[in-house]
Amino acid sequence: MGFEEAYDKFHAIYDPLSKEYGWLMRSKFSLYEEGYIEIYEADTRKHILRANGTDEIECYMRAAAALEIYRKGEKYERDNRNVQILRTEESDCSA
Numbered sequence: 001m002g003f004e005e006a007y008d009k010f011h012a013i014y015d016p017l018s019k020e021y022g023w024l025m026r027s028k029f030s031l032y033e034e035g036y037i038e039i040y041e042a043d044t045r046k047h048i049l050r051a052n053g054t055d056e057i058e059c060y061m062r063a064a065a066a067l068e069i070y071r072k073g074e075k076y077e078r079d080n081r082n083v084q085i086l087r088t089e090e091s092d093c094s095a
Helices: 002-022 056-072
Strands: 023-028 033-039 046-055 081-085
Touching: 002 033, 002 046, 002 056, 033 056, 046 056
Parallel strands: none
Antiparallel strands: 023 033, 033 046, 046 081
16 A cells, blocks of 8 residues: 555545534654654644654554444453554543
């Protein structure tokens, strides 16, 4: 999957959710450090999700997969440190 496909897939899921829940997104990508995408609530600044990766494609793919799970309302298993859903409907956790 290329950058455009990963970016479009992420935004196809993120954009409707961000409008519904009032979320904002920020990202940082560097040649020298691991990149990330963070999603948080605009009004409270509580983090919703953080996806880490070695490049933009990996970050967008991980964030899209996590948002798809969030959208379906399934429970997310934190099986690695690369994607964290920090807050769900059932639990009110913030980082």
